[in-house]
Amino acid sequence: MIRRFALVLVLAASTAHAQPLDLDAIAKQPGTEVIRNGDKVEIRRAGVTVQIDKDGETSIDHSGKAVLCYWNMAIIAKMSADLCYPGEFTELSKEMGERIAAMNDFIVANSLRPVTKAELEKKIAERFAKAAAGIKAAGVPPAENKVCQRQREEDLIPLNAGLAKYREEFKEVTAVPRPPAFNPCM
Secondary structure, three states: OOOOOOOOOOOOOOOOOOOOOOHHHHHOOOOEEEEEEOOEEEEEEOOEEEEEEOOEEEEEEOOOOOHHHHHHHHHHHHHHHHHHOOOOOHHHHHHHHHHHHHHHHHHHHHOOOOOOHHHHHHHHHHHHHHHHHHHHHOOOOHHHOHHHHHHHHHHHHHHHHOHHHHHHHHHHHOOOOOOOOOEOOO
8 A cells, every 4th residue: 555645746636526516416426325413414325424613524434445545645646657757657658647547537427526627637737737846846866856765765666666567446436426525534
């Protein structure tokens, strides 16, 4: 399992949280339970619990394979490989690209709020641009950048060494249709 990713690169992924939910339509979906308690709403489906209240929204995937967590980690690994060490982690970068594409499809198909693949890809492109600007602003070659070095040691090298294992783990993440969740995140 991926241990952790530098908080400097972690940006919360969003899937149109400002859009109101159609709770009646969601409640009609097979295997879905919607519990309303005043200002609080809890949605349960396929081992995922989404809690919504005046303070926001929290999603917990009780399978331990939170899709949005894995999606975020794959994006960070791909950014680190491509921006910090271009050409060095090509197989890892390709694999993360494939996993991101698969998870994009999963997110589009299973989100409680409508989201398009184009919106997800735009968010990813924005993150890449912001990370590239940050690396450039550091004023040192990417391989000498402290964040890049930390990513290499803590994430890229272990991921690259265990690529077959992670490939199977990522496939398991999208095996069961359910609302994409952030938590728990490794």
